[in-house]
Amino acid sequence: MRSFRVLATKELMNLLRDRKLVFGLVVIPLVLFPLLGQFTSMGLSSAQGVTKVAVVNMDSGSYGGLLVKTLNASPNVSLTLISAGSVEKAIEKARDMGQNVLVVIPPDFSKRLSSSETASVQVYGIFTRVGAGMKESVSEGRINSVIQLLNREIAMIKLKELGINNPKALVEPVNATSYSVVKGRIVKVPPSAVAAALSSQAFSVPLIIFIMITLTAQMAAGSMAAEKENKTLETLLTLPVSRTTIVASKVFGTAVMGLIAALAYMIGMKYYMGALSMKTNVSLSSIGLGISPAGMVLLAIVIFLAVVFSLSLAMLIAVFAEDVQTASTLVSAVVLPLAFPSFILMYTSIYSLPACIRWLLLAIPFTHPIVDYRKLLMGNYSFVILSVLYLTLIALVTLYVTARVFSTERVLTAQINWGRKRWDD
Amino acid sequence: MGEKAVEVVELRKDYGKRAALRGISFNVRKGEVFGVIGPNGAGKSTTLKILATLLKPTSGEARVFGMDVVDNASRVRRVISYLPEEAGAYKNLKGIEYLRFMAKLYAGDDEKAEDMVKRGIEISGLGERLNDKVATYSKGMTRKLLLARALMVMPKLAILDEPASGLDVVNAYEIRKIIKDFSRKGVTFIVSSHNMLEVEFLCDRVVLMNAGSIVDSGTPHDLMAKYEADNLEEVFMRATCAGTDADTMQMRLSGCEHEEL
Numbered sequence A: 001m002r003s004f005r006v007l008a009t010k011e012l013m014n015l016l017r018d019r020k021l022v023f024g025l026v027v028i029p030l031v032l033f034p035l036l037g038q039f040t041s042m043g044l045s046s047a048q049g050v051t052k053v054a055v056v057n058m059d060s061g062s063y064g065g066l067l068v069k070t071l072n073a074s075p076n077v078s079l080t081l082i083s084a085g086s087v088e089k090a091i092e093k094a095r096d097m098g099q100n101v102l103v104v105i106p107p108d109f110s111k112r113l114s115s116s117e118t119a120s121v122q123v124y125g126i127f128t129r130v131g132a133g134m135k136e137s138v139s140e141g142r143i144n145s146v147i148q149l150l151n152r153e154i155a156m157i158k159l160k161e162l163g164i165n166n167p168k169a170l171v172e173p174v175n176a177t178s179y180s181v182v183k184g185r186i187v188k189v190p191p192s193a194v195a196a197a198l199s200s201q202a203f204s205v206p207l208i209i210f211i212m213i214t215l216t217a218q219m220a221a222g223s224m225a226a227e228k229e230n231k232t233l234e235t236l237l238t239l240p241v242s243r244t245t246i247v248a249s250k251v252f253g254t255a256v257m258g259l260i261a262a263l264a265y266m267i268g269m270k271y272y273m274g275a276l277s278m279k280t281n282v283s284l285s286s287i288g289l290g291i292s293p294a295g296m297v298l299l300a301i302v303i304f305l306a307v308v309f310s311l312s313l314a315m316l317i318a319v320f321a322e323d324v325q326t327a328s329t330l331v332s333a334v335v336l337p338l339a340f341p342s343f344i345l346m347y348t349s350i351y352s353l354p355a356c357i358r359w360l361l362l363a364i365p366f367t368h369p370i371v372d373y374r375k376l377l378m379g380n381y382s383f384v385i386l387s388v389l390y391l392t393l394i395a396l397v398t399l400y401v402t403a404r405v406f407s408t409e410r411v412l413t414a415q416i417n418w419g420r421k422r423w424d425d
Numbered sequence B: 001m002g003e004k005a006v007e008v009v010e011l012r013k014d015y016g017k018r019a020a021l022r023g024i025s026f027n028v029r030k031g032e033v034f035g036v037i038g039p040n041g042a043g044k045s046t047t048l049k050i051l052a053t054l055l056k057p058t059s060g061e062a063r064v065f066g067m068d069v070v071d072n073a074s075r076v077r078r079v080i081s082y083l084p085e086e087a088g089a090y091k092n093l094k095g096i097e098y099l100r101f102m103a104k105l106y107a108g109d110d111e112k113a114e115d116m117v118k119r120g121i122e123i124s125g126l127g128e129r130l131n132d133k134v135a136t137y138s139k140g141m142t143r144k145l146l147l148a149r150a151l152m153v154m155p156k157l158a159i160l161d162e163p164a165s166g167l168d169v170v171n172a173y174e175i176r177k178i179i180k181d182f183s184r185k186g187v188t189f190i191v192s193s194h195n196m197l198e199v200e201f202l203c204d205r206v207v208l209m210n211a212g213s214i215v216d217s218g219t220p221h222d223l224m225a226k227y228e229a230d231n232l233e234e235v236f237m238r239a240t241c242a243g244t245d246a247d248t249m250q251m252r253l254s255g256c257e258h259e260e261l
Ligand SMILES: Nc1ncnc2c1ncn2[C@@H]1O[C@H](COP(=O)(O)OP(=O)(O)OP(=O)(O)O)[C@@H](O)[C@H]1O
Pocket: A412, A413, B015, B018, B019, B020, B038, B039, B040, B041, B042, B043, B044, B045, B046, B047, B085
């Protein structure tokens, strides 16, 4: 136990003092993610700010004035009335004034409406800079809703003129209220909100698991290969410490570092998402999709087992590599294809896939945390327990094989070198 | 004296199809400094690695203080200390941290560990530089740090593969003195070397190896007498090129395979 503690401490110290590693694992997610979110949200919030709308009213009738009044009263719109003889002139003026949108009310607007014909207005979005164009599209959406409102108002006025008592029932004869059914229970939340809440989870959970697995695998392989590259392995193997202790201390040290990285990524991710205001105002637990404490424990076990599998697999591979670069290439070549299906699961459910592909995906340990997470949301425990059994088996087998290979002299004699050319021989 | 620290019997080692050791036998007595000498590729490092429990012999036996290096590997590791031919220390650690880390693995408690570290500091002769990261050390400084960690634990058997390689004359001399010193304190040494002067000064007995076999063995003095040589270098040339003076000259001219020595 003492030697395990001493070795694990050294392992952690060595990892924590690696500037490149700490930068990639902690600094990037904690600084870059929130920054990225901030920039994106700045774009979004300016789009949500006040839209500067210029209006040219060429109509002399009463409906044109009514439209201007309704526009003026609608939120987030600052209205400027400009006068111009032609559309071209109006556009030029609006552009000079830095307006985002120009609405042109044609001269025959009131006349057509009065004679029960369809009237039209023209809406111009004005792009002055090359950007994502969010501002303009959002503004157009707002103008459209203003026009819709206007359509209703005008329709109701005209219906009243025709002597209809309850014009609203004619303009809006059907009124839909939407609910969702979650786990057989009716919740008073529109399906679109539930879908949004689910899809933000569907995206972030696989991503974090993918990052964790590939990162820890790289770290474990790196720490093993570094022992070879820096010629510390031979000394390490003659110390009065069992080989199992050496492997275990490396697994532990890397797992702790992985935990720190996972935390950093989760916090960074949260800020990123938060800044993007992707919060749907609907928390999964409020609609009965929360995970129970027992479910949390199960999920933690599943993730832990998947990480142990990935760490021991990476170390097993690193045994055959001569230097860090080769180890990193070899581990990527093996772990990335295994971890890749988690990206498929971002966009699709495992049950929408053909049976043979589904079983193939389930054979890969890395798919389990993602599938299990969804099962736990739906309260399906039996599947998760089977998955824990499968992962335990496969993690133990890999760990055993790694410890066995590590106890042979292969760890010293097997050498694959891809990264660099050797000067001698 | 007299008790066997190391017993090697008919030891063979093949790397794949290539034979590195072809059945060698020798003994090291307790308390002596034992030298393994021979040209490049003779099998010196292979022999020492087997004794250090890093490699498994293809056949034959090797015992350290009566314990088999294969069957009793973990017990052997508790009494030995091995300095590899090419070795480094953890670059992100400071020299002193490296010594402390190693001491804690050998010592049962922190007090004993601190004693070891004190000894290590003295052996290394690195002084203030021990507070710098190993990454900033020169080759010779790293070598001294590694030697310090090998000896500070006071092993029963120290296995040193070319201890002075890469060191300058002054440092090499110092290291020989340290080895002599620890030998007097009761540490048994098995040392491989290319440097014949070093071997002559340091070793009580030597084996001469060539191409995986032992050519001859004895005290440096006896060997010089036997081969009618003035120094071990000549012994080495005559023994490894296997012949009389005239033969040796002849073979040397025709490119006896180890001309660089
Ligand atoms: N890992 C290995 N794989 C294959 N062959 C090896 C390996 N290590 C050593 N050998 C071979 O075994 C033989 C003995 O090598 P060894 O390293 O024991 O020689 P040495 O006496 O220490 O040489 P040097 O003086 O150059 O250090 C050589 O022929 C070498 O090529």
